[in-house]
Amino acid sequence: MSVKQLAMPLIQEQINELRAGDRVELTGWMYTARDAAHERMVEMVQAGGTLPVDIAGQTIYYVGPTPAKPGQIIGSAGPTTSSRMDPYTPVLLSLGLKGMIGKGSRSQSVKEGIVQSRAVYFAAIGGAGALLAKTIRSAEVVAFHDLGPEAIYRLEVERFPVIVINDICGGDLYQQSQSL
Amino acid sequence: MREVTYDTIVEAVKRLCIDANVELGSDVVRAMQEAKSQEKSAVADEVLSQLLQNAEIAAAERVPMCQDTGMAVFLVELGQDCHIVGGSLYDAINEGIRRGYGEGYLRASIVQDPIQRKNTGDNTPGIVHVELVSGDTCTIHMTAKGFGSENMSRLQMMKPSDGIDAVEDFVVETVRLAGPNACPPVVVGVGLGGNFEHSAYLAKRALFRPVGERNQRPDAAELELALLAKINQLGLGPQGMGGRTTALDVHVELYATHIAGLPVAVNINCHASRHKHVTL
Numbered sequence: 001m002s003v004k005q006l007a008m009p010l011i012q013e014q015i016n017e018l019r020a021g022d023r024v025e026l027t028g029w030m031y032t033a034r035d036a037a038h039e040r041m042v043e044m045v046q047a048g049g050t051l052p053v054d055i056a057g058q059t060i061y062y063v064g065p066t067p068a069k070p071g072q073i074i075g076s077a078g079p080t081t082s083s084r085m086d087p088y089t090p091v092l093l094s095l096g097l098k099g100m101i102g103k104g105s106r107s108q109s110v111k112e113g114i115v116q117s118r119a120v121y122f123a124a125i126g127g128a129g130a131l132l133a134k135t136i137r138s139a140e141v142v143a144f145h146d147l148g149p150e151a152i153y154r155l156e157v158e159r160f161p162v163i164v165i166n167d168i169c170g171g172d173l174y175q176q177s178q179s180l
Numbered sequence: 181m182r183e184v185t186y187d188t189i190v191e192a193v194k195r196l197c198i199d200a201n202v203e204l205g206s207d208v209v210r211a212m213q214e215a216k217s218q219e220k221s222a223v224a225d226e227v228l229s230q231l232l233q234n235a236e237i238a239a240a241e242r243v244p245m246c247q248d249t250g251m252a253v254f255l256v257e258l259g260q261d262c263h264i265v266g267g268s269l270y271d272a273i274n275e276g277i278r279r280g281y282g283e284g285y286l287r288a289s290i291v292q293d294p295i296q297r298k299n300t301g302d303n304t305p306g307i308v309h310v311e312l313v314s315g316d317t318c319t320i321h322m323t324a325k326g327f328g329s330e331n332m333s334r335l336q337m338m339k340p341s342d343g344i345d346a347v348e349d350f351v352v353e354t355v356r357l358a359g360p361n362a363c364p365p366v367v368v369g370v371g372l373g374g375n376f377e378h379s380a381y382l383a384k385r386a387l388f389r390p391v392g393e394r395n396q397r398p399d400a401a402e403l404e405l406a407l408l409a410k411i412n413q414l415g416l417g418p419q420g421m422g423g424r425t426t427a428l429d430v431h432v433e434l435y436a437t438h439i440a441g442l443p444v445a446v447n448i449n450c451h452a453s454r455h456k457h458v459t460l
Contacts, residue, residue: 021223021421066244066287075285076238076247081328081361103328103419104361125227125419126328126363127452129247131234148299149247149287161230163223163421174360177415177422 005159009057010098015120018164020171024122025159030059030101032153034080037144038088045091052143053152055092059099064149065139066129074139074155076129079103082121086110093117101162105174114166122162123173135160182259182316184460186266189320192458193276196322197252198284200454201244204235207390208367208428208453215365215418215425224423228365231418231451246452249286250324252277252306255388261316270308273320278302289327309381321388321457329366329450332358335380338442344403347372347444352410354446355427360420363450367391368411368430371445373437383447386431388455395432404430418451428453 006014008028018024031053033041041051062082066075082102086109089100093113100119103126114121124132135157143152165173209232216228238245254273258264264272281288281303290304291297334354338346351370358366371382394401407430417423428451437443 023223023226064247064287064289066247066249067285069243069285072243075287076244076249078247080248081331083361103363105359105420123360123419123421125230125234126360127246127248127326127450128230128234130238130241130243130245131230133243134237148301149289173422174420177417177420 008059008099010059010120012118015098015118016168018120019167019169020164020173020176022164024162024164026162027158027160028156030061030099030155030157031055031142032061032063032155034062034064034150035084036147036150037152038085040144042088042091045095056096057098059101060092060097061155062100062102065133074133074136077133077136078127078129079124082106089113093119106166111166111170111172115168115170118168120164120168121166123165124160124162132160181261181263183263183265184318186264186272188460189264189269189272190276190279192320192460193273193322194280194283196320196456196458197277197280197286197324200322200324200456201249201284201286202242203239204245204452205390205455207392208451209235211391211428212365212451215428219423219425221417221423223421224417224425227418227421228425244286246326247287248289248326248328249281249303250326250454251290252303253323253325253384254306254308255321255385256308256310257313257319258310259315259317260312262318264318269310273306273308274304277304277306317459319457319459321455323387324454326450326452329358329362329448332362333383333445333447335376335443335445337376338444340440340442342442347442348407348410350444351407351430351446352414355411355448356414356416358448359416362448363452364416364420365418365425365428365451367428367449367453368407369447369449370407370430370432371447372432372434372443374435374443375438375441376443378435379443379445380447382433382435383445386433387447387449387453388457389431391429391453397434400432400434404432407432
């Protein structure tokens with residue numbers, strides 16, 4: 001099974017070519033955010049403020065890593081369940097978010113948002129936190145330090161393995177699997 | 181009366197917390213290898229390869245296999261001729277969690293209060309169940325229970341007339357609804373009988389049993405195998421990306437119940453089915 005190599009930030013033309021079920025390895029920069037960070041970001045937008053990081057064109061990874069051991073860049077860093085972010089995602093897509101990485105299915109409104117915004121939702125392997133941490137080259141907290149494992153990090157990754165779940169054409173790998 | 185000290189329990193719990201999170205049990209590894217040999221889907225095969233590789237890295241480097249190092253859940257089988265000295269069992273367990281999660285660089289995932297939601301910072305408190313048994317030993321079973329799978333668990337108070345077929349449908353439906361969120365291939369704990377809260381406890385206790393070990397009662401063992409076959413026919417596969425391995429095993433635990441009831445609880449565990457025990 002061939003694996004596509006993509007750089008982050010993602011390029012629109014490349015996103016357009018991705019289809020549910022494609023295996024991809026991502027290299028470059030992305031942000032982390034999970035429940036509490038999403039809630040805060042959306043509150044800031046709704047209050048008319050600006051976000052602490054510009055997410056336009058960027059990819060967000062839903063992760064709350066374990067603390068790094070001495071000498072480690074980051075602890076275990078596998079994806080968390082994406083559906084908890086669903087209530088906040090349409091707002092972020094409307095601000096230009098292009099990629100999301102998590103695990104598990106998304107709500108109908110997020111799937112519609114992915115098609116409308118021509119974005120992509122990838123799944124990383126849930127629970128493979130030790131393996132995925134090996135692809136992380138640097139990690140730096142860039143916002144919401146007080147949230148601990150839920151703070152926003154900027155991560156540099158090299159050949160981070162993911163699988164396309166939802167594409168710009170409305171393709172959904174999980175639905176395809178269930179109907180087998 | 182045999183004595184076990186507070187400090188012995190603290191040290192044992194600390195070890196359990198670290199070991200459970202970094203070493204995937206040989207029973208689970210074996211089940212995953214066997215599942216891999218039976219998968220025909222390329223994606224499923226790749227996912228299982230990555231999970232096995234992940235377990236190897238975690239064990240070799242002593243890092244958690246999953247970033248969700250879970251809520252620490254304990255089942256203590258306390259011999260009635262065993263006396264705990266130097267402090268309370270509950271305090272000793274929580275101190276063990278504090279040290280294990282701290283020294284092991286495990287994630288603190290517990291909030292003090294479900295409304296205020298402030299992280300306690302040390303993964304305490306744990307959940308502790310104590311069963312008084314005969315003898316003078318103290319066996320502590322621990323699981324680091326992640327909430328990707330915990331959130332997908334369900335309980336139903338059925339009527340006796342619903343029968344075992346309805347129980348089977350409910351279990352299979354629970355796994356189907358959990359889909360990719362519970363990080364399949366899952367291990368399914370089923371508590372059948374008892375009352376409302378006891379069925380949930382039985383379902384959790386079922387997850388402490390080694391993968392591949394059947395219930396000793398033939399009819400319950402048969403139910404486990406029937407459920408496993410039905411679940412693996414769902415086609416969800418590893419990570420819900422398609423394939424035959426949706427569950428590694430199903431464990432059913434039974435208890436007496438009321439003439440009017442048929443409680444059934446389903447507690448799902450992810451592929452990182454972490455369970456360790458020690459006898460003091």
